[in-house]
Amino acid sequence: MGWFEAAIERALEPAMVVGARVSMLMVFAPFFGSLAVPRRVKVGLTIALTALLIPAYSPRVILSEVTQWPGVILGEALVGLMLGLAVHFVFDGVQLAGQVLGFQMGFSLANVVDPETEIDTPVIAIFHQAVALLIFLQIDAHHLMLRALGKSLDYLPPGTVLATPGTLEGMTRAAGGLLLVAVQLAAPVLIATLMADVALGFLGKASPQLPVLFVGLSVKNVIGFGVMMGAVVFWPGLLGRMFANAASTAERLLHLAR
Numbered sequence: 001m002g003w004f005e006a007a008i009e010r011a012l013e014p015a016m017v018v019g020a021r022v023s024m025l026m027v028f029a030p031f032f033g034s035l036a037v038p039r040r041v042k043v044g045l046t047i048a049l050t051a052l053l054i055p056a057y058s059p060r061v062i063l064s065e066v067t068q069w070p071g072v073i074l075g076e077a078l079v080g081l082m083l084g085l086a087v088h089f090v091f092d093g094v095q096l097a098g099q100v101l102g103f104q105m106g107f108s109l110a111n112v113v114d115p116e117t118e119i120d121t122p123v124i125a126i127f128h129q130a131v132a133l134l135i136f137l138q139i140d141a142h143h144l145m146l147r148a149l150g151k152s153l154d155y156l157p158p159g160t161v162l163a164t165p166g167t168l169e170g171m172t173r174a175a176g177g178l179l180l181v182a183v184q185l186a187a188p189v190l191i192a193t194l195m196a197d198v199a200l201g202f203l204g205k206a207s208p209q210l211p212v213l214f215v216g217l218s219v220k221n222v223i224g225f226g227v228m229m230g231a232v233v234f235w236p237g238l239l240g241r242m243f244a245n246a247a248s249t250a251e252r253l254l255h256l257a258r
Contacts, residue, residue: 028080098124102125189231
């Protein structure tokens with residue numbers, strides 16, 4: 001009976017450890033963690049990836065006692081969390097830019113249900129998120145995430161993950177980077193609409209009979225959409241660099257967790 005239990009433990013150990021890392025990535029990574037993806041598909045993909053990565057399982061710490069399991073499982077979950085959130089912060093920045101522009105262009109009341117968060121979100125934010133997701137898939141960034149997941153088993157073997165203060169600080173800095181993403185994407189439209197506000201203000205002073213409040217909203221809509229359509233042309237290159245920076249951020253986070 002002791003031999004049978006030892007065999008079961010040797011078989012379950014890599015599946016549980018690798019599965020913890022894979023499952024956290026599937027929950028927090030863009031596209032893979034989307035609520036639009038059925039749960040059965042997520043579970044099947046998690047099991048398939050775990051089975052494929054088990055041969056790369058080479059723990060540095062032998063789990064000889066049950067008390068070691070919680071720490072190792074939490075460490076593996078932390079790795080998947082860092083890999084997923086590092087890229088997800090880019091999408092959060094894209095959505096934040098859309099929310100700001102929706103308010104600036106007068107679409108703050110035109111909301112639809114976001115399939116990701118299941119809450120009312122401005123239509124401009126939904127548009128931004130959809131374009132970013134299409135670019136994410138077009139440049140095969142989801143393939144890069146899966147490669148990073150596989151290489152993380154060699155770079156950061158199970159049993160060596162440490163939740164150090166540097167790791168938490170790195171996560172905080174990565175989260176702050178979404179503001180930079182939002183500013184870079186929203187800047188052209190924000191500048192154009194702010195200039196329109198200034199021009200309309202001068203027109204209102206020069207001609208008090210002009211209904212600036214009614215005209216201004218339409219003018220800002222036209223200018224905002226025109227500038228946005230022109231700026232979308234540059235999004236593939238810009239978002240490609242942002243996703244590359246997110247991959248570098250994930251690598252730094254893994255280095256801090258060693």
